[in-house]
Amino acid sequence: MVSSKHNRVRLNTFYGNGSATSKDSTSAANSNNFGLGLFGASQNNLVEKNKIGGNINGLYLGGGGNVIGNIIRRNVILGNPPGEAIREFGDSIGADIQDFSAPGKNTFDGNRCLTYSGAGPSPCPNFGNPNDEDAEQEAVAAFVRNRLASQARVFNAVYRLNSPFLSKAAGFAAPGLTRLIPSR
Amino acid sequence: MTQFLSRPLTLSVFCVFALFVCGARAQADDISGTINTTLVLHDDSELSGDVTCAVPLTSPGANPCISFGADHIKLRLNGHTITGPVTPPTGCSHQVDAMFGVGIAVLDRSDVKIEGPGIIQHFERWGILVGLTGHPNSEVTVKKITADHNCWSGMQTFSTSDSNFEENVFASDSGGSNGAGCGGT
Numbered sequence: 001m002v003s004s005k006h007n008r009v010r011l012n013t014f015y016g017n018g019s020a021t022s023k024d025s026t027s028a029a030n031s032n033n034f035g036l037g038l039f040g041a042s043q044n045n046l047v048e049k050n051k052i053g054g055n056i057n058g059l060y061l062g063g064g065g066n067v068i069g070n071i072i073r074r075n076v077i078l079g080n081p082p083g084e085a086i087r088e089f090g091d092s093i094g095a096d097i098q099d100f101s102a103p104g105k106n107t108f109d110g111n112r113c114l115t116y117s118g119a120g121p122s123p124c125p126n127f128g129n130p131n132d133e134d135a136e137q138e139a140v141a142a143f144v145r146n147r148l149a150s151q152a153r154v155f156n157a158v159y160r161l162n163s164p165f166l167s168k169a170a171g172f173a174a175p176g177l178t179r180l181i182p183s184r
Numbered sequence: 185m186t187q188f189l190s191r192p193l194t195l196s197v198f199c200v201f202a203l204f205v206c207g208a209r210a211q212a213d214d215i216s217g218t219i220n221t222t223l224v225l226h227d228d229s230e231l232s233g234d235v236t237c238a239v240p241l242t243s244p245g246a247n248p249c250i251s252f253g254a255d256h257i258k259l260r261l262n263g264h265t266i267t268g269p270v271t272p273p274t275g276c277s278h279q280v281d282a283m284f285g286v287g288i289a290v291l292d293r294s295d296v297k298i299e300g301p302g303i304i305q306h307f308e309r310w311g312i313l314v315g316l317t318g319h320p321n322s323e324v325t326v327k328k329i330t331a332d333h334n335c336w337s338g339m340q341t342f343s344t345s346d347s348n349f350e351e352n353v354f355a356s357d358s359g360g361s362n363g364a365g366c367g368g369t
Binding site: 003006012014017022023032033036037039056060 | 347352354356
């Protein structure tokens, strides 16, 4: 993404992109290929909940001082570069996050990543808080419980035997219901 | 007398409305087969089969297979595939090339949508090109698209704002960028 602003990049998958031999110069240690890249004056974008793995670089933030104000949160950025590329070209060929932007100008929050190359502060390694998943599952369970309870309240209000709804609905009053059961 | 006149009037209004609705649907393009010159979209369109792109590189800059020619329209891939002419790294574009092939181009547009599921693959530079310097876009949506095996990037955005890129897959792109900084997106 070049000089692109206020965009939302969410829930995408970036797998296996890039070539290790592509470089900005012959003396560059790292490849300039990536899963997702922000360059030029790319600002105030939201990069959220993406899966970025097996690329030469995972997330690449370009230099020049104008890649700023981007929020990068809750992504899984792992396995960049893949083992084969590391074996052939060394560790420096890429990283989960390759960051040439000015320090502190972009926000990293809650990403799962292992390797970072840049001026920092480094958001990696970060493999999550052990309580994060428990909390998330608990939140989902609470939501489901709350929804079931609401449904039960509505059911009781409508179908309980002395409900005003039932007594007013012809053929659905409580005595009528009993008559629908065939006698033996 | 008023009732007598109002019935034909109502019928006329209904017929005009029906024509308008049915006409808009009839204008929607169904796309499939081989594309030999850039297909410019002016209405909502969708793929009715796989597409093979054989657009020759004749114009300076991007030579897209499909291009958006109007705002407020969308292209649905309907589970089909758009395939370009190269297999990276063979046939890929160089940085010095004045003309280059792309799959779908969105230039100078607002409120347009490319919607999957569907695949865009094997193009000389970008599978999807969203904007160029001097050709900005806004409110572009690219959703549920798979872009793979494109020489430079699966999707490239330039000067694009307030857009949504969601639930896409970018895989095995940038296998022939010839030194250009490229990748999935």
